[in-house]
Amino acid sequence: MTGDHTALHAGLGAWFAAEARPLPWRAADTTPWGVLVSEIMLQQTPASRVEAPWREWMTRWPTPGDLAAAPVDEVLRAWGRLGYPRRALRLRQSATAIVERHGGVVPEDEAALLALPGIGRYTAAAVLAFAFGRRSLVLDVNIRRVLARYHRGVEHPAAHETADERREALAFVPDRDADAALWSASAMELGAVVCTARSPRCGDCPVSEGCAWLAAGRPAWEGPARVAQAWEGTDRQCRGRIMAALRATEAAVPLTDIAWPDEAQLLRAASGLVTDGLARQTPEGLRLP
Template sequence: MTLPGTDELAKLHHALDDWFAETARDLPWREPDCSPWGILVSEVMLQQTPVVRVLPVWLDWMERWPTPAHLANEPSGEAVRHWGRLGYPRRALRLHAAAVAIRDNHSGDVPDDYPELLGLPGVGGYTAAAVAAFAFGKRETVVDTNIRRVHARLVSGHALPAQALTAAEMRLADALLPDDRHLSVRWNASVMELGAIVCTARSPKCADCPVRSSCAWLAAGEPPPSYTPKGQAWHGTDRQVRGAVMAVLRVAATPIPREMFEQAPADLGFAPTDVGIPLAALHRLNSAPEQLERALTGLLRDGLAEVHDGGLRLPA
């Protein structure tokens, strides 16, 4: 791998900056008046989740909880309830915990520097760097999956980045980051956007790439990846059963007796309720009793559910 020279790197910076100015998607968390809280919420929601699924949930959250204090003053279960079907609902609990910390320890304002952001519950290195950059204009090295893939192809000549983030990748990202603070923020955003809509994992649109003439991967003849990415299975997994149980709890106004997860309500003599549809969906999975038990136990262990009045509900 050979790093671009000073002049070539400056050309890359400005080519992507110009491209981003013309083609970037119009997203509400990119608007100049979006609050740091809105950007923090978007960054957590967008982890492993596409924009099209995040957008309606983000809009609902920001209308419902426009500041960290609004969310912190609600039970954590409400964050889980309104997480909808974004998946990985522990992220909702972490956002709630971060909101409480912001309310109690930061006078209700999202902290504006990396170390303090990193000190918030559930905020890791990527999220802290992204919020510092995109909410506060700080020069921080932001590295997500899309950015890693662009760097791998553009500079390293690899079809895909390593399967896990390496120190070498972080050093490369640091070396590519513009010295100018404003341009560094734009660079982070533009490389991320390029990876999301052009330099995609499976079908890159190289003809649309504004820096294709500098791409080491194209110059090398598009060598194949050294490994085959494996998507996460869903059907028949414990994750699917957990998701089906969560769908029941999200619509339930009162605790759900454990037996209702194990048998259809009608078979137990219960009248139909607003939980009937998600319960029916859960039962159609025909999961083994031990798999359902693992799901229920895991949700309780992870704090996504709690026992109350002999039944299960979202955390209060």
């Protein structure tokens, strides 16, 4: 670690100890597998929507071996309305790889984690930090926003992570494993509940005294326009409508039974789901795999 960020780490660590949300995957008895499941579920999904499915998932499939042995259709039904159901398939594939390559034990090695299906740089780093208490560079959108404001004095990080940003962020990670893991957890929590994208609560920030953005008067964002991701009428919504229909029954579902105003889009979405392994075509209609 370069630079002296002792006050920042101490302030955030104390705040986290007192104010952190009691999320179930943060419990002391959560296994590395439970942490891995939470990280996959939390991708592009708020924690409030993940808590109940995570609890149900861990009760049903508490180990990688349990999930690897589960039928694909059951896994997709259990994924429910979390969205981006390919994550469920990748998680099952990762569980299978953990069983085959690591004896059913989540590996405590970054290279081995990255070699698992669907596990990218962020997820591998998060599992190292939150499951094993190891030093790693955890850099999600919340931590990126905190550092953009605190360190660089701008309202938002760039749209895409850069090598320079990673180097800057690494300078804030303490050298000791336990301190580094606490930094990652506390900075992420700050970005999620206080230093939010739309309505930051600077008056409640435990490290506001050192924030460059606040000191500059909270200047407005001058970078490219930040456009919210559309949902209504998109292929994503159409795919979600089809998946909801498939999860609701054991029978085949004819596309004519699914209410959607654009027939061509409906056909395209259905074809994409089959290609992605999320559905299979039968003479009677679509089914879960």
